[in-house]
Structures are given as structure tokens and as C-alpha cells.
Amino acid sequence: MASQIVVMGVSGSGKSTVGAALAQRLRVPFEDADDLHPAANIAKMSAGHPLDDDDRHPWLEKVGQWLADHPDGGVMSCSALKRKYRDQLRRHCPDLEVLHLSGTPEVIAARQASRPGHFMPASLLASQFATLEPLDADEHGVVIDVDQSIDTIVEEYLSKIGRENR
Secondary structure, three states: OOOEEEEEOOOOOOHHHHHHHHHHHHOOOEEEHHHHOOHHHHHHHHOOOOOOHHHHHHHHHHHHHHHHOOOOOEEEEOOOOOHHHHHHHHHHOOOOEEEEEEOOHHHHHHHHHOOOOOOOOHHHHHHHHHHOOOOOOOOOEEEEEOOOOHHHHHHHHHHHOOOOOO
């Protein structure tokens, strides 16, 4: 049975790369939530200003709608840093699964440095870590360390949720 999965984490944690690999492995569609941001959000982040909840709400509605539009399974990369953001997505998909890509600020900063030109400047990394609320025990999800290969992360996720034979 396919699921709607959000690959979450701070900017630079590998959400898009892992999400695309996971979707390919599960043979379901993939979408990057960054591509759903309105121009005003991208401009704000590009200028070095973090988004606030008012900026994120309509964007998260688009993300949640995409997930709901894929009842046969889909993978979305989305920061989803706060519990309330994940709850907003769950209003669209109550059985949402979450893969939290976790890493130290040092590992994430090194990853960010290797992707020049991304609209999220490295200067916002501290605000991302300050905003991050780890998964609560009642959230259907898995936390995996990003400091390993993409294939290893995907395999570990599938193993932890009982889908290693896919």
C-alpha cells in the first residue's frame, strides 16, 4: 500500500534528493515544496529574511492539496519544521508519513556550501534550526541521520516502516 510521505528537515538536509530517490524506489510521484512557493516567499528568503507563519500558511495548503491529490502515494520534500505545519498537512492527509532528515548544524552547513545559487541563503540556517520542532511520539514518522549515502537513507527508511521488500 502506497502512502503520502513528507521528507522534512532544515534547508540543506537533502530533502529533495532523498525525496526523489524515495519516490523513484516506491514508484510514486515526487514534488518539491520549494516549487510551490509563491514568488513573494522566494523573494523574501532570497533577501535573507525567514518566512513567518502567515507566509507559510497558503504555501502549506498547496503542499497539503498536492498530497491529497495523490491518494495512491506520493512523496513531497517540505521543510515542515514545526508540529503545527505538519498538522496542517495532516488535515489534508490524516495518515501522512514523515521522514525527518536530521543532521548537525556543521554537517548541514557543509552541504549548503556545496549548492551555490539556491534561493535559501546559508545565513538563514540558524533560524531554521531555531524553528525546528522534532517529531513528537504521536507523529507517524522516522528520524534518520543525513550523514550517509542517499541509498542508505532510503533503505533505512523503508526498513523502519516495514517496506524493505519494495
